[in-house]
Amino acid sequence: MDATFQADVIIVGTGLAGLTAAMEITNAGKKVLLLDQETEENIGGQAFWSFGGLFLINSPQQRRMGIKDSYELALQDWKGTAGFDREEDYWSRQWAQAYLKFAAYEKYNYVSKLGIKLMFMVGWAERGDGLATGHGNSVPRFHVKAGKYIAAL
Numbered sequence: 001m002d003a004t005f006q007a008d009v010i011i012v013g014t015g016l017a018g019l020t021a022a023m024e025i026t027n028a029g030k031k032v033l034l035l036d037q038e039t040e041e042n043i044g045g046q047a048f049w050s051f052g053g054l055f056l057i058n059s060p061q062q063r064r065m066g067i068k069d070s071y072e073l074a075l076q077d078w079k080g081t082a083g084f085d086r087e088e089d090y091w092s093r094q095w096a097q098a099y100l101k102f103a104a105y106e107k108y109n110y111v112s113k114l115g116i117k118l119m120f121m122v123g124w125a126e127r128g129d130g131l132a133t134g135h136g137n138s139v140p141r142f143h144v145k146a147g148k149y150i151a152a153l
């Protein structure tokens, strides 16, 4: 490749993580160079194949369906699967807590501001044994984007 490109930030990986970071950085007025091992047709990484369900905690959709959810319950569910009982689990635990806080307190507004509307119904994903003390989600947390034929709340 002969072209030269001056960037403030180089992101390796054009999956959702890389694309979201690129959106945030360009919105802040910086130039981003995105690199990926795959071709341009594969932009989006795993998200290309993904169903696109959004994990949210205590959303308006859940409340409307009478689902009682909270950060604490979601953390208990996550620990029920992950364990986090070893010293080397420290950073995994920190990451889980940060992500769950985002999903409980910020994510709904974050996607709403992007103009994304969510379907009125919430489904199950990674249901596990369905118990708050066991593995998997103990309540439905799987939100789907509304569209032309899928009504928003």
Ligand SMILES: Cc1cc2nc3c(=O)[nH]c(=O)nc-3n(C[C@H](O)[C@H](O)[C@H](O)COP(=O)(O)OP(=O)(O)OC[C@H]3O[C@@H](n4cnc5c(N)ncnc54)[C@H](O)[C@@H]3O)c2cc1C
Pocket: 012, 013, 014, 015, 016, 017, 018, 035, 036, 037, 038, 042, 044, 045, 046, 047, 049, 050, 051, 052, 053, 054, 055
């Ligand atoms: C079938 C399927 C269904 C799913 N359904 C859902 C769902 O409903 N809801 C949900 O929340 N999640 C779902 N997921 C998971 C979700 O899609 C992924 O967690 C998410 O897309 C991961 O994004 P990422 O950017 O972290 O990683 P990736 O999408 O894996 O992106 C990483 C990118 O980095 C590139 N890369 C890696 N190494 C290098 C390198 N050395 N040099 C250059 N480039 C490199 C890869 O080519 C890739 O493009 C699903 C996943 C699959 C496969």
